[in-house]
Amino acid sequence: MYEHTLTDGTVWLTRPTGADIDRITECCQDPEVGRWTTIPVPYSRSDAEQFLDLVVAPGWAGNAPVWAIRTAENGQVEGMIGLHTRGPGVCEIGFWLTADHRGHGLMSRAIALVCDFAFAPDGLALARITWRAMVGNHPSAATVRRNGFQYEGTARLGGIQRGARVDEWHAARLSTDPPGPADTWPVDIAPG
Template sequence: MEVRTLTDGAVVLSPPGPADVDAITEACRDPLIARWTTVPSPYTRADALHFVEDVVPAEWAQGWPDWAVRNAADGVLCGMVGFVPREGSDPEIGYWIAPTTRRHGLATAAVRLACGFAFAPDGMNVPRVAWRAFVGNRASAAVARRVGFRYEGIARNGLLQRGVPRDVWVAGLSADDPPGPVTGWPL
């Protein structure tokens, strides 16, 4: 897949580079990112360097884009958003936002933009995007709900976090779903 940069005027999605390693390291040391994601914990600069230099290019090469989320006003990295392969054909979206930039709508804008790319004929051209979050991650659920994901239930022991199975909330967004926000979430 050709590497692409996306923007909606509020956020810019571009692949992370060497200049982002320290910002990624600092953000991923946040206890909430460690609690709600599968990033290594404790998170080291070597983890961020491996992610930027090895993981992201390999994912793009296999058709699984991963972007740095940047505030369009200053270009500073404030998070990550991307897709991972999932059982069947649905890509699964994942994202995190650094503690200093939460509650500004950047995650919602980034997820909306990434999903638009997933559905576009010149993007990933998929009919559906999946979302999973560890049960209790209300911030991630709020973003998914605002974007238009439809809640589908709980998958018991649905995802491993550092070798431990955990229950996950599950939702999906189809290309023909009307834009969010949606109701019907029990949270």
């Protein structure tokens, strides 16, 4: 797959490169990123190098792109968002964002761009994008809810976080689902 930069003029999504290694390493020191993702903790420069080599490069080669989130065309990394293949026509979305940019709608914009590209016939032409997060990650749930992901339930001990089984929330958006807020979410998980 050839590289696709996605932008709405406020957020730019570009393929992360070797020039971003130090910034990725810095961002992944944030305890909240480590708390809600499966990144190694502690996170080192070699972890960022492996991320580029073992996740980003094969992802772009296999129609499962990973983008750096930037607030300017040539700006520094402020987060990551990516798709991971989960079968024919299905990918799972995953993301994280630096503390300075949380709560300002940047991730919602990034998710909208990724979904538009992923569902487009001239993009990835996906039928379904799934999402999962550890129970308790309310900001992530609220963000995907705002982007049309329908709540599908809780998988008891459905995930693994650093060797321990954890409960997970699951949601998905189909190519036929509207992009606006979904109304299928329990209020205690992602209030409307």
